[in-house]
Amino acid sequence: MTTSTAIRPTDLTVDAASLIADIERYLAEQAPRTAHPLVTKTTAELVAEALATPAVAVDEQHAPALEVPRRLWRIIPDWALALTPARRLHGAGRQITVTQHLELTALVIQQYGWHRGGLRSRSGRRCILGAQEVLYRLGYGDEDTAVAAGRAMQNVLTRRGVNDAYHAWNDRPERTQGEALQLIREAIAACTR
Template sequence: MPRTALGPAPAPRPLVPFGPDAAGLVAEIEAYLASLPAPARTPAPYVCPYGSVPQPWHAGHRPPRATLLDRALRRPARPVPLTAAEHLALASRYIAAHGWLQGAMWDASGRVCLLGAQAAVLAHGFGTPATVRTARVQLMEVLHATGRPVNSPDEFNDRPATRQADVHRLLERAAARAARLGL
């Protein structure tokens, strides 16, 4: 049976279930949306001014790049020159990024001790062995100046009473000392 036999087709339903008397509600919603701060109205994600974006441990230092000659001769890229202070700061950031460990240089999950962090920074092409030696001397100077007579920074790292925060504090003080001395 054709549709015309049943009478007129029903009127299409509006997409918004508001009638003519809901105009006040729509105006109220629009006024509320207009009062919101700009980030809430824009489609871009809002970034908190107090937050931070996760960065790699070596942020601020360009990683070593192999030149064409390095690639042709199949040799590693030249290390990025660092001061002892920068090396110590990078070692602290490496520990913060990968985790801290006592009793071993590193483990399967990537955690490292103080020496392991220094070795990792060097292995990633930041600094030279001379930079690491200078940094270790600064660590020993700070340990002795703060009344912790040990034979090496590694002995301090592995003491049962040492915590990760102590290692970071040591690295920070040694970096500040090295920066003051221009090392």
């Protein structure tokens, strides 16, 4: 996954649906071509078709209406991400690899902004652990995937001679967003060797 080095403006609004769309786009790009000779479409094309037309119609009268202004998605509690309509359609229970989890952790930090001193800021920025929580709450991967990704980042820090846990390292006053993203990139590189 290529990451942009440009810093997004602090007033950028990102809602859960657009984040999920970015995650789904990333996962579709990662999907290998199907091995069955009778199927001529790539897995990514099949996923895109499936996402374009939901197989299950949602009963609008009985489904809880959850209309939240886009700006509020950045500041509502992370547990509420599990209630998003987009998550129910796309993300629930989606298994991802450790490498994908790390790539998507970087994506969340780039989209929401980076934070230190807690899982999230009042404006919605996330630390590394907070970005991992967003993915978990949206249903991408499970606890084992998140723990393995954390272990990969911890291994990078250990090789550097750092004894802090990766989430404590993230919260140090001298830390920057660039350093946090670099840690994630090094963990990705270590996972793909």
